[in-house]
Amino acid sequence: MKHSSVVQKIFVGLALSLAPVEAQRGYQLSGDEVVVDLAQHWRQWKIPAHLAHIDEAGSVRTRQLRTVYNVLEDRTLRRPIIINTDDPRIGTIDSTMQFDVFGEPIRNTLNELVFDYWVRPGISRVGSNPQLAEHILDGDPTTFWEPDPRDPIEQWWIEVDLGRAVPVERLKLQFVGEELGDPFLQFIMLLSRRQSALLHEPNSRIGFQLFIPQDAPSTTQREYIFESEHTSPELPPASGVVSDRLLIEARKPSPEWTGKSIETIRIVITDTQGGRAEQITEKAWEELSADERGDVVYFARDVAGREEPVD
DSSP states (O other): OHHHHHHHHHHHHHHHHHHHHHHHHTOEEETTEEEOOSHHHHTTSOOOTTTEEEOTTSOEEEOOOOOOOOGGGOTTOOEEEOOOOOSOBOTTEEEEEOBOTTSOBOBOTTSOBOEEEEEOSEEEEESSOGGGGGGGGSOOTTOOOOOOTTSOGGGOEEEEEEEEEEEESEEEEEOOOTTTOOOOSEEEEEEESOOOSBTTOOHHHHTOEEEOOOSSOOSSOOEEEEEBSSOOTTSOOOSSOOOSOOBOOSSOOOTTOOSEEEEEEEEEEEEOOTTOOOOOOHHHHHTSOHHHHOOOOEEEEOTTSOEEEEO
16 A cells, blocks of 8 residues: 555656646657647747737637728739730739849740739729729819710729729728719629739629619719628728628638628719709709709690690
8 A cells, every 4th residue: 555655646746747847848748749739838939929829728829910901092012913915904004024134134935025014903994084093092082083974884884903802891982072073873883802914804704793882873972881791890980871781701711800802893883864854943943043044844734634835
């Protein structure tokens, strides 16, 4: 009995003395395996503190480096891409000539100059009035893009490329003040997490998803704010009324993920007032100047409800 008691005490003592030693090594030996699964193990390892941390359960977790900012304010971003065709490219592609160590232009086996290509945020495609397209991103409330009324409505669209797929938590569309023009009567948005460098790429290749921002045509709403289904705590309060129409991510990658992954945003006008007249009250008509009132035409209505102009 005494011998058994001594052995038991020695065994416990050895176990207690080995645990700190293994913790100091940063691992535990288990048969033919080296096990690293405790917080005290990981603390012996060199970990870039700005990239990872050890949680209470002893697991190594990456640090969240995401921050909330206006993507279109960072116009310095450039992402390298590879282009192997001379077909027309979208408007957000820039190119630089490649040079060798002697400063001479590099040519390929066909004696053609070799270029590096980059994509940046901006207007990638536009169906009408391209000379005004950049105004949609300049942040100036007195400038704007509008389609040319002489173009068919099928060309009334504009496309913004964010330069890369980003998790968009808020998307805001702002129309000019009443003194400068009218908002789009009715429009839709096509969203995609992809983009193509080719100007005339079919929509199906870009993989657009339809987003309907309006319940009905509107002549008065000049601001639209949409938010993703899940937003981060760092997202500042919206400056206006947020729509109940959410930017929904089809497949949520992880519980920590916020925002809808988007690179390409295409705004398509589907209806316009065009030359339609607007009915106003008699008081409003009387307040118009003489040259704005137009002519007064009287109609006579018969018993069947038909109307005919009378002198």
